[in-house]
Amino acid sequence: MPNYWKSGMRITAARANRILPIPVRKLVASTRVATTAEVADSELVLPLLANTNYLVQGGYLISGPDAGGDFKYGWEWTGTMTVIMGGIGPVDTIASGSSGSGQFAWAAVDTSSPSASISFAASATGLNAQAQAWVEVGATAGNLSLRWAQLSASGTTTLNVGSWLLATPHGFNS
Numbered sequence: 001m002p003n004y005w006k007s008g009m010r011i012t013a014a015r016a017n018r019i020l021p022i023p024v025r026k027l028v029a030s031t032r033v034a035t036t037a038e039v040a041d042s043e044l045v046l047p048l049l050a051n052t053n054y055l056v057q058g059g060y061l062i063s064g065p066d067a068g069g070d071f072k073y074g075w076e077w078t079g080t081m082t083v084i085m086g087g088i089g090p091v092d093t094i095a096s097g098s099s100g101s102g103q104f105a106w107a108a109v110d111t112s113s114p115s116a117s118i119s120f121a122a123s124a125t126g127l128n129a130q131a132q133a134w135v136e137v138g139a140t141a142g143n144l145s146l147r148w149a150q151l152s153a154s155g156t157t158t159l160n161v162g163s164w165l166l167a168t169p170h171g172f173n174s
Contacts, residue, residue, distance in 0.1 A: 018169055022046050022054075025164035032069070034153040038117065040076055041159065044146040046167045048137045050079070056144065058131040058165040060089070064122030064157035069150035071157055072119035073131065074107075079142020081135055083110045089120035089129025119151040126160070135167070 009015070026043045048054055062071045075083050086106035107116035120129040135144060146165065150157045 018049060018052060021169070022048070022167040023164065024166075026159065026161050029158050029160050031156050031158045032148070032150050033156045034069070034150070036072075036149050036151065036153050038072065038074055038114065038147040038149040040145040040147045044159075044163065044165050046144045046165055048077075048079070048081070048135065048142060048144055048167060049169075050137055050139055050141040052137050053170045054135045054137070054167040055170055056131070056133040056135055056165060056167045058146070059163060060120075060129045060131065061126065061160040061163045062089075062120065062122045062129060062157065063124065063126045063160060064150070065155035066124050068155040069122060069152055069157040070119060071122045071129070071148065071159075072117045072151045073146060073148040074115045074117040075110075075133065075144055076114040076147050077142050077144045078113075079140035080138030081111070081113070081142060081144065082138075083115050083133055083135050083144075085110070085115065085118065085131070085133040087118045087120070087129060087131045090123070090127045091121060114147055122150075122157045131165075 024044055088104050091101040091103040105118040121127055
């Protein structure tokens with residue numbers, strides 16, 4: 001998939017719009033109570049175009065019980081996609097507080113939805129985790145949705161207002 005304009009390619013509104021980043025952010029906090037079943041977040045959904053590669057980045061503002069449920073996330077999608085994901089955040093064994101050891105995780109290349117999960121700590125004082133994914137959309141466009149739950153079923157874990165995703169296109173075939 002080329003990540004440049006080809007010589008002689010016509011500049012059209014549709015092609016120019018394909019290079020614009022796609023941002024989404026949470027306007028309402030979501031909670032998971034005593035559950036490890038990952039469910040798609042209703043706000044953190046990216047509509048991705050067919051035959052396009054995206055760098056997806058995200059910031060998760062997480063709060064929850066100290067030494068409690070913590071947080072895990074993955075992706076689900078419609079259409080045809082290949083997802084390579086990683087993340088950076090507080091290690092999921094942190095007992096309490098707003099800082100501690102870091103966890104640097106990745107998951108294998110995935111072509112089936114839902115994808116694998118990565119986990120991070122949650123704390124009553126609030127923590128931040130960062131996510132990255134390389135997403136290759138095939139011939140069928142679709143929605144890429146963040147799905148998340150608690151790492152262990154305990155208390156209430158919240159994905160807070162201001163959490164965000166940004167999909168930046170990097171190449172297309174039309």
